[in-house]
Amino acid sequence: MRNDAIPNRRPFTLAAITVRQTASNAVALFGLTSLLAALAYLRTAAPGVFTLDSPELTVGAHSLGIVHAPGYPVFMLVGHLFLKLPLGDVGLRMNLLSALAAAAAAGIITLMVWWLTERRLAGVVAGLAFALCYYVWSMAVIAEVYTFQALLLVGTLALLWQWRHRASFASLALAALLAGLAAANNPSTVLWWPGYLVLAVATDARRTLRLRHFAALCGVLLLGLSALLYLPLRSLAEPAFVYVGSYDAAGQFNAMDLSRLENLVWYLSGRQFSWLVAPYTAAELAREAGRTVGWLWAGFLGVGLPLGLWGLWTLYRRERFLALGLALAALPHTLFFIAYGAPDKETMFLPLFAVWAIFLGAGLAQLQSMLPQQGRPALLALPLALLLVNLSYVDVSDFRAPQENSVSRLVRADPGAVVLAHWGDAGAMHYQQLVNGLRVDVSVINVFFISPEDLNTLIDDSLAEGRAVYATYSSGLPLDRVRLASIGSDFQLTPRPPATNLSVRNPILQQRSKQ
Amino acid sequence: MTGSLGRLARAILVVLVLTVSLALLPYLGLPYQPLEVTAMRLASVLYHDGCPDYDHNGIIEAYDIGQVALRWTLTAANPDPDNDPNTPNYGPEYDLEFDGVIDMLDIMDAAENFGEFCDD
Numbered sequence: 001m002r003n004d005a006i007p008n009r010r011p012f013t014l015a016a017i018t019v020r021q022t023a024s025n026a027v028a029l030f031g032l033t034s035l036l037a038a039l040a041y042l043r044t045a046a047p048g049v050f051t052l053d054s055p056e057l058t059v060g061a062h063s064l065g066i067v068h069a070p071g072y073p074v075f076m077l078v079g080h081l082f083l084k085l086p087l088g089d090v091g092l093r094m095n096l097l098s099a100l101a102a103a104a105a106a107g108i109i110t111l112m113v114w115w116l117t118e119r120r121l122a123g124v125v126a127g128l129a130f131a132l133c134y135y136v137w138s139m140a141v142i143a144e145v146y147t148f149q150a151l152l153l154v155g156t157l158a159l160l161w162q163w164r165h166r167a168s169f170a171s172l173a174l175a176a177l178l179a180g181l182a183a184a185n186n187p188s189t190v191l192w193w194p195g196y197l198v199l200a201v202a203t204d205a206r207r208t209l210r211l212r213h214f215a216a217l218c219g220v221l222l223l224g225l226s227a228l229l230y231l232p233l234r235s236l237a238e239p240a241f242v243y244v245g246s247y248d249a250a251g252q253f254n255a256m257d258l259s260r261l262e263n264l265v266w267y268l269s270g271r272q273f274s275w276l277v278a279p280y281t282a283a284e285l286a287r288e289a290g291r292t293v294g295w296l297w298a299g300f301l302g303v304g305l306p307l308g309l310w311g312l313w314t315l316y317r318r319e320r321f322l323a324l325g326l327a328l329a330a331l332p333h334t335l336f337f338i339a340y341g342a343p344d345k346e347t348m349f350l351p352l353f354a355v356w357a358i359f360l361g362a363g364l365a366q367l368q369s370m371l372p373q374q375g376r377p378a379l380l381a382l383p384l385a386l387l388l389v390n391l392s393y394v395d396v397s398d399f400r401a402p403q404e405n406s407v408s409r410l411v412r413a414d415p416g417a418v419v420l421a422h423w424g425d426a427g428a429m430h431y432q433q434l435v436n437g438l439r440v441d442v443s444v445i446n447v448f449f450i451s452p453e454d455l456n457t458l459i460d461d462s463l464a465e466g467r468a469v470y471a472t473y474s475s476g477l478p479l480d481r482v483r484l485a486s487i488g489s490d491f492q493l494t495p496r497p498p499a500t501n502l503s504v505r506n507p508i509l510q511q512r513s514k515q
Numbered sequence: 516m517t518g519s520l521g522r523l524a525r526a527i528l529v530v531l532v533l534t535v536s537l538a539l540l541p542y543l544g545l546p547y548q549p550l551e552v553t554a555m556r557l558a559s560v561l562y563h564d565g566c567p568d569y570d571h572n573g574i575i576e577a578y579d580i581g582q583v584a585l586r587w588t589l590t591a592a593n594p595d596p597d598n599d600p601n602t603p604n605y606g607p608e609y610d611l612e613f614d615g616v617i618d619m620l621d622i623m624d625a626a627e628n629f630g631e632f633c634d635d
Binding site: 050051052134135138141142275291294295297298301302303305306307310343344346367370389392393394395396399401424473474475476479483484486 | 522525526529532533536537538539540543545546547548549550551553554555557566569595598601604606607608609613
């Protein structure tokens with residue numbers, strides 16, 4: 001009696017596949033997982049514009065603008081089309097795009113696990129575990145790029161599986177197209193390519209390839225990469241919304257010209273955030289690696305880590321290059337982001353979670369084979385537990401603060417006022433101005449894009465001209481020259497009379513003034 | 516017989532590993548916070564360069580470390596406990612550990628970089 005859950009046939013025969021894995025079965029499995037995931041996302045999605053990068057990405061897609069590096073041009077184009085749908089307001093629509101992408105990715109993971117193991121239950125459980133894992137679910141209820149990128153990854157992996165096991169050149173060509181689109185969307189996704197290469201080359205199907213096939217593959221890859229043209233073309237069109245450039249001391253935003261090659265290279269290479277790349281010492285790097293393993297462990301509620309390792313081992317024994325290719329699709333990307341210093345870096349490991357969910361599925365299939373028939377539904381305990389544990393963590397369906405705060409800040413501002421804000425707050429106000437046409441007379445300054453010197457000059461000159469100046473934060477403002485008056489959680493800046501000095505109460509400033 | 520014993524041993528091992536991994540969960544706790552809390556905490560620091568150079572003179576000196584120390588015990592949940600915006604308040608720029616509270620770890624982070632230069 002054979003206990004292993006993963007079939008020991010290599011490669012699968014076309015006949016076996018057509019008999020066992022019909023298209024209707026595939027549609028049903030994909031549909032079931034995607035539908036359940038989508039229901040969870042719909043129940044918990046943010047009702048409008050969110051904070052962090054969400055407003056920026058939403059305005060960027062709405063106006064076909066240019067967002068922060070690396071620009072996500074494919075996401076901008078897809079988002080722009082999606083926003084044409086008559087579903088709620090623009091902010092909600094963009095949130096739903098994330099949900100749709102995550103639900104589709106979960107469905108594809110279900111299909112892949114089924115193809116690999118011929119276990120439908122394991123496939124559905126793995127797909128739902130991916131969908132309901134905190135790090136995925138939290139990115140599926142707000143406008144973000146990560147679930148869209150995860151969809152591109154698992155879509156490519158599924159097509160490569162089809163290529164390996166059915167020698168379908170159309171699948172390989174589509175995979176190359178998706179790889180090109182993903183790289184145009186975010187160049188860091190070329191870190192998935194080592195895995196793609198192993199999956200595409202280390203298979204008997206490669207013997208069917210001729211020179212014309214390679215030429216066609218290069219063509220479709222370039223076609224996908226051509227989405228990068230969005231950046232210089234839109235830059236030349238001077239869109240209403242651009243988040244690459246800088247404000248001058250007069251508060252005018254000078255957009256970087258991305259039609260110039262050196263600027264485009266600077267932008268695509270991520271140097272807009274260069275300080276975030278590998279800022280760690282060796283000990284800190286080890287700590288970050290430990291944190292990442294901790295996220296993976298906790299993301300699947302503890303049991304996903306050992307089950308995924310079991311699945312990886314089982315796949316490796318059955319089909320070494322398939323396991324290796326899948327692992328290499330996630331590993332270089334994961335290592336890069338372990339060394340990345342962004343405070344929200346845990347959101348950047350969705351490729352790891354997607355590939356791990358496939359390994360988890362393989363492990364679940366092994367577990368399923370050990371259980372008696374009547375005990376197998378117990379596997380559903382994993383997605384059920386994820387649902388119960390994470391629901392309260394990710395439910396932002398009542399979170400209207402970014403929407404309400406951005407409106408109230410603009411509405412209460414004096415005519416022609418200057419509002420200084422950090423990234424998420426500024427983006428939400430830009431959203432109200434550019435999407436809803438609210439208070440376009442107010443100059444909203446995202447202080448990330450202005451130097452401290454220019455910011456101080458802007459504050460001084462604006463106050464001297466009699467313009468009202470507000471800030472959504474207090475830290476770092478020139479308190480030696482301005483006084484802050486609270487307005488709700490924000491502040492209005494007024495010139496500080498010369499006689500008053502903060503150093504009277506601040507011993508450190510006192511010490512500095514003596515020096 | 517040997518096969519049955521092997522399967523039994525494997526089943527015991529699987530149950531043991533899964534149980535231990537699961538049991539660690541309440542002990543270690545989940546490493547994430549509600550999305551709303553995470554968002555509000557990160558909203559203003561997402562692209563802060565993390566260099567504690569608050570007078571923008573390009574070097575981390577006693578003044579900068581002092582600025583973190585002045586905000587010791589202040590939290591994101593209650594950023595202005597004396598309700599006076601002109602006294603030091605919690606600010607995410609001073610929360611170098613990004614954990615919502617300015618504590619000794621943040622002061623140590625700043626102090627460890629004493630004399631270092633911040634890149635442009």
